[in-house]
Amino acid sequence: MKIKLYDIAHSRAGDKGNTLTLSLIPYKPEDYPLLCDQVTADVVKTHLNAIVAGEVIRYEVPNLPALQFVCHQALTGGVTTSLTMDTHGKSLSYALLELWIDDPNR
Amino acid sequence: MKERIRIGCGAGFSGDRLEPALILAQQGELDYLILECLAERTIALAQKRKRQDPTKGYDPLLERRIELLLPVLLANNVRLITNMGAANPVAAAEKIGEIARRLNLSVTVAAITGDDVFSQLTGDEIALETGLPLKTAGSLLSANAYLGTDSILPALATDAQIIITGRVADPSLFVAPLVHEFGWSLADVNQIGQATVIGHLMECAGQLTGGYFADPAKKDIPDMAHLGHPFVDVSIDGTAIFGKVANTGGHLSLATAKEQLLYEVMDPARYVTPDVVADFTQVRLEEVGLNQVKATGGQGHPRPDTLKVSVGYDAGYIGEGEISYAGSNALGRAKLAGAIIQERLANQFTDLRVDYIGSTSVHRRAFGTYPEPYEIRLRVAGRSTTLQQAALVGEEVEALYTNGPAAGGGARKYVHEIVGIVSTLIERTQVSPQVTVFKA
Known part of the structure; x- marks a missing residue:
C-alpha cells in the first residue's frame, strides 16, 4: 500500500550556502531498507522539483540508520541574499516528508 | 590530569x-x-x-x-x-x-x-560558489x-x-x-x-x-x-x-x-x-x-x-511589503493583488518575488491537495542597489489599501540592508x- 514518509520517518533540514541538507530517519530501524529502496536521489529530485534546481546526492548512513540528501541550488541563492522568507530552508524537511512511497509489506 | x-x-x-x-x-x-x-x-x-x-x-x-x-x-x-x-x-x-x-x-x-584576513585578499581570488573572482560579487566588506x-x-x-x-x-x-x-x-x-x-x-x-x-x-x-x-x-x-x-x-x-x-x-x-x-x-x-x-x-x-574564508560583500537592499485577505475567495483576492504588484513593479526589478503566506510561501508549492485556507497574506519582496527603490516594494503593497482588491488589511513594509556571503580558501x-x- 501507499504510505507517506511523514508516518514512518523524521527529518531535519540544514543549509550551507545555496545547498540544502535533509536527513531522513526511520522511527523504526526495520524500515531503513524500505527507505533505501524507495527514496532514491531521483525520487527526491522529482518530488522537490519546485525547490531543488541542482543535483540531489544521497548518502546512506546505516550506523544510525538514516539517509542524508544533499540538494544543490535549493535555496534561491542562499541565506544572505535570497528573497524567500525561509532563507535557510528550515521548513523544507516537511516538504520531503510529504512524499508518498510504496510499501509492499504493509 | x-x-x-x-x-x-x-x-x-x-x-x-x-x-x-x-x-x-x-x-x-x-x-x-x-x-x-x-x-x-x-x-x-x-x-x-x-x-x-x-x-x-x-x-x-x-x-x-x-x-x-x-x-x-x-x-x-x-x-x-x-x-x-x-x-x-x-x-x-x-x-x-x-x-x-x-x-x-x-x-x-x-x-x-x-x-x-581582509587586507590579504586582492579580490581576484576565486569564489567557491560561483567559480568567479570574489570582486565580481560586489563591493567586498569583510573576510574572515x-x-x-x-x-x-x-x-x-x-x-x-x-x-x-x-x-x-x-x-x-x-x-x-x-x-x-x-x-x-x-x-x-x-x-x-x-x-x-x-x-x-x-x-x-x-x-x-x-x-x-x-x-x-x-x-x-x-x-x-x-x-x-x-x-x-x-x-x-x-x-x-x-x-x-x-x-x-x-x-x-x-x-x-x-x-x-x-x-x-x-x-x-x-x-x-x-x-x-x-x-x-x-x-x-x-x-x-x-x-x-x-x-x-x-x-x-x-x-x-x-582554511575556508567567509567573505562578506555589499548586496544592496531588500524591500518587502505584506497585506492580508480573509474569508470567501481570500486566495483569489490575494492573487489579484499579487498580479497588480507584478504589473506595476516587474519592469523595475530584476529580482521580484510574490508569495502567498498560508498557501505556498515557504515550500514554494503545495504538496498534495489541501482545503483553501481561510486567510491569506500576500508578501512581496524585491532587491535593489538603492534604498529608495527597495522601499518602493512596501509602498506599492501599502497602496493596495485604496487601489487594490476588496478588504485588504494589515499592510506592513520593511527595508533591509543586505550583506551577501561567498567563500574562498587561503593557505594555512x-x-x-x-x-x-x-x-x-
Missing part, C-alpha cells in the same frame, strides 16, 4: 535565549561553558558596525550575556569559551573587563585574533578565515577565565578544551574526529535537547518553554555522554541526537573542519538513561592544508592567530 571533563553549550546562535546558559553555569557542574553565537553572515554585519565605531563589532548581546553569567562563572570556576568577539574580539575583551569592574569582580580575558583548535590552545594555556574569539569553526570551540585537558595530539586523527563529533552534536545547543524537533502527538517534547541546553561528559578515551540539567525542559533522545548528527552535513564520511576531516559513518549512538545519549566511534583523516601558512591577555 582530569579523567573526565564536562562541557556545556549555553547558546547555539546569536539570538539564542539567555537563561539556559545561566542554568548550566549554576547547576551544571561544568568545567567549561561554550556560547556559539556566530553565523555565516553575522561577522560581516559586525564588521560594518566596527567600521562605524572601532569600539564595536562584537556580538550585540555580549553585554547582557556576560553581566548575567560572569559572577556565576567566577564563583563556580567555569571557564567560558565564546565566539562573541565576532569582528572585534579585542574590543569585546575590553568590554568584559569594564563589566567586571562595574560588578567589582576581577577577571582575566584572552582575545584570539588573526581570523580577519575559520580558525581551528590550534588557535585556541595558546589561550587555554594562560590563566584566562574567559576566552573570546572571532571566526573559529564551531566544533573547534569544543575540541580545544578537550585537547587542552587530555593532552591529545592534534595529529591523532581518530581522536580529533571523535572530538569533532562531540563538538558538532553540541554546537547548536537546544537542537540536541528537543529544539527544532517537536511535532505535537508525533514527536512530543516536554516543557519547551524552559528547554534545557546540553552538557557532555567526555572521558580521556573520547567516550562522550550527553545530558542536561535535571528539571529543565526538553528531551535528549536517540532521535534528537540522530537529527543533530546529520544537521548541515554535506558528506557523512567527510565533515571538513580546520582540525580534521571527520568521518561520522562509524559513530555509535546509544541511549544509556533518561535524557542521556552516549556517542563513540568518530574517526578522521588529516586536516586540510587550506598565510594566517597567524594571536592571543592577547587582558586583566581587570
Whole structure:
C-alpha cells in the first residue's frame, strides 16, 4: 500500500550556502531498507522539483540508520541574499516528508 | 590530569535565549561553558558596525550575556569559551573587563585574533560558489578565515577565565578544551574526529535537547518553554555522554541526537573542519538513561592544508511589503493583488518575488491537495542597489489599501540592508592567530 514518509520517518533540514541538507530517519530501524529502496536521489529530485534546481546526492548512513540528501541550488541563492522568507530552508524537511512511497509489506 | 571533563553549550546562535546558559553555569557542574553565537553572515554585519565605531563589532548581546553569567562563572570556576568577539574580539575583551569592574569582580580575558584576513585578499581570488573572482560579487566588506583548535590552545594555556574569539569553526570551540585537558595530539586523527563529533552534536545547543524537533502527538517534547541546553561528559578515551540539567525542559533522545548528527552535513564520511576531516559513518549512538545519549566511534583523516574564508560583500537592499485577505475567495483576492504588484513593479526589478503566506510561501508549492485556507497574506519582496527603490516594494503593497482588491488589511513594509556571503580558501601558512591577555 501507499504510505507517506511523514508516518514512518523524521527529518531535519540544514543549509550551507545555496545547498540544502535533509536527513531522513526511520522511527523504526526495520524500515531503513524500505527507505533505501524507495527514496532514491531521483525520487527526491522529482518530488522537490519546485525547490531543488541542482543535483540531489544521497548518502546512506546505516550506523544510525538514516539517509542524508544533499540538494544543490535549493535555496534561491542562499541565506544572505535570497528573497524567500525561509532563507535557510528550515521548513523544507516537511516538504520531503510529504512524499508518498510504496510499501509492499504493509 | 582530569579523567573526565564536562562541557556545556549555553547558546547555539546569536539570538539564542539567555537563561539556559545561566542554568548550566549554576547547576551544571561544568568545567567549561561554550556560547556559539556566530553565523555565516553575522561577522560581516559586525564588521560594518566596527567600521562605524572601532569600539564595536562584537556580538550585540555580549553585554547582557556576560553581566548575567560572569559572577556565576567566577564563583563556580567555569571557564567560558565564546565566539562573541565576532569582528572585534579585542574590543569585546575590553568590554568584559569594564563589566567586571562595574560588578567589582576581577577577571582575566584572552582575545584570539588573526581570523580577519581582509587586507590579504586582492579580490581576484576565486569564489567557491560561483567559480568567479570574489570582486565580481560586489563591493567586498569583510573576510574572515575559520580558525581551528590550534588557535585556541595558546589561550587555554594562560590563566584566562574567559576566552573570546572571532571566526573559529564551531566544533573547534569544543575540541580545544578537550585537547587542552587530555593532552591529545592534534595529529591523532581518530581522536580529533571523535572530538569533532562531540563538538558538532553540541554546537547548536537546544537542537540536541528537543529544539527544532517537536511535532505535537508525533514527536512530543516536554516543557519547551524552559528547554534545557546540553552538557557532555567526555572521558580521556573520547567516550562522550550527553545530558542536561535535571528539571529543565526538553528531551535528549536517540532521535534528537540522530537529527543533530546529520544537521548541515554535506558528506557523512567527510565533515571538513580546520582540525580534521571527520568521518561520522562509524559513530555509535546509544541511549544509556533518561535524557542521556552516549556517542563513540568518530574517526578522521588529516586536516586540510587550506582554511575556508567567509567573505562578506555589499548586496544592496531588500524591500518587502505584506497585506492580508480573509474569508470567501481570500486566495483569489490575494492573487489579484499579487498580479497588480507584478504589473506595476516587474519592469523595475530584476529580482521580484510574490508569495502567498498560508498557501505556498515557504515550500514554494503545495504538496498534495489541501482545503483553501481561510486567510491569506500576500508578501512581496524585491532587491535593489538603492534604498529608495527597495522601499518602493512596501509602498506599492501599502497602496493596495485604496487601489487594490476588496478588504485588504494589515499592510506592513520593511527595508533591509543586505550583506551577501561567498567563500574562498587561503593557505594555512598565510594566517597567524594571536592571543592577547587582558586583566581587570
